[in-house]
Amino acid sequence: MTEGRDRPLAAFDLGQPGEWDFLAGVDEAGRGALAGPVVAAAVFMRRDFYTSPAGRDLAAIVNDSKKLTADVRGEIRERLRSHSPEAGLCFAVGSGSVAEIADLNIIGATRLAMQRALDAALNAPGLSRDALFRDEEDDLFATAQSKGPSVRLLIDGLPLKRFPYPHRGVVRGDGKSLAIATASVLAKVTRDRLMTELDMRYPVFGLARHKGYGTSRHREALRLHGACPEHRPFFLRKLNL
Numbered sequence: 001m002t003e004g005r006d007r008p009l010a011a012f013d014l015g016q017p018g019e020w021d022f023l024a025g026v027d028e029a030g031r032g033a034l035a036g037p038v039v040a041a042a043v044f045m046r047r048d049f050y051t052s053p054a055g056r057d058l059a060a061i062v063n064d065s066k067k068l069t070a071d072v073r074g075e076i077r078e079r080l081r082s083h084s085p086e087a088g089l090c091f092a093v094g095s096g097s098v099a100e101i102a103d104l105n106i107i108g109a110t111r112l113a114m115q116r117a118l119d120a121a122l123n124a125p126g127l128s129r130d131a132l133f134r135d136e137e138d139d140l141f142a143t144a145q146s147k148g149p150s151v152r153l154l155i156d157g158l159p160l161k162r163f164p165y166p167h168r169g170v171v172r173g174d175g176k177s178l179a180i181a182t183a184s185v186l187a188k189v190t191r192d193r194l195m196t197e198l199d200m201r202y203p204v205f206g207l208a209r210h211k212g213y214g215t216s217r218h219r220e221a222l223r224l225h226g227a228c229p230e231h232r233p234f235f236l237r238k239l240n241l
Contacts, residue, residue: 007059009178010050013154021149022046022131024121025179026114026167027156029065029187031106034222034239035205035212035231036195037095038106040084040113040185042121043080043179044151046088050178052080054087056181064174065184070192076182085124092120092185093190101232111160118153119163127151132165156180202228214239 013023028040049055058079065073081090094116096109104112122129131151152168153175159169173180192211199208205221205228211232212218220241227233 007056009062009176009181010059012176013045013178014047014050016154018152019150020047020152022127022151023179024118024132024151024153025156025173025177025181025183026117026153027180027184027187028110028113029184029191030212031110032152033212033232034214034218034235034241035098035207036191037097037226038101038110038113038199039093039095039187039191039194040110040117041091041093041183041190042114042117043091043183043186044089044121044124044127045179045182046149052088054083054089059178062178062181062185063128064181065188066174068185073185073189076185079104080182080186085126086236090121090123090124090127091186092117092123093186094118094120095191095194098230098232102234105234106232111163114155114160115164132167154180156184200228202230 016023020043024042024044026040026042028038030036030038045055051145062076074120080089080091090155094113096113100112101109122131126149131149132153153165154170154173155167156173157169159167159173170180174184195211196208199206204225206217210218219241222236227236
């Protein structure tokens with residue numbers, strides 16, 4: 001297959017085996033932060049979207065979210081919002097709250113956020129939950145009877161244990177797969193905006209600046225003011241804060 005070879009992230013996706021109709025990418029943001037929820041995004045791309053003008057334009061600017069400026073990430077989000085599911089692109093976000101992180105630990109809350117993002121995205125026209133269980137040629141994927149489209153699911157990192165949807169883990173997938181990279185951008189933009197909103201409620205911590213991560217200024221603010229309800233207790237205990 002030669003289509004998309006000039007765009008390596010798109011080429012990686014198009015090279016996934018099987019006769020899939022959609023490729024779905026999932027990634028998270030905020031897993032290592034001291035405050036705020038963990039946010040996940042799921043992005044579904046139909047096979048023909050990759051070679052469409054809109055797909056080529058998207059592939060030209062998408063990369064691992066950590067390598068993009070805030071302005072470019074915002075532009076990507078707006079491009080996503082401008083596409084209808086009929087164009088072959090749909091997406092959704094999900095989150096795990098601070099309380100769920102405390103109850104389920106960060107791995108469990110991240111898994112829950114990803115499941116919520118997928119559940120929401122599968123409500124788009126032309127998709128269904130059964131779509132993720134249709135691949136009879138790959139042992140990594142379960143099989144179910146369905147007349148709808150089939151979906152190949154890629155998740156950034158190692159495969160998840162006890163996850164309800166069959167999937168393949170892609171280590172450093174946000175730098176390899178267009179679907180995962182797009183999900184990483186959407187998750188980060190969504191979470192960054194949430195943290196900016198929380199900064200208005202708890203301005204002494206500077207959440208809009210560091211987005212809840214453990215910078216020296218954030219740690220100093222914690223020492224001076226103590227924690228707020230949006231801080232993760234277990235994370236603070238690990239750092240003796």
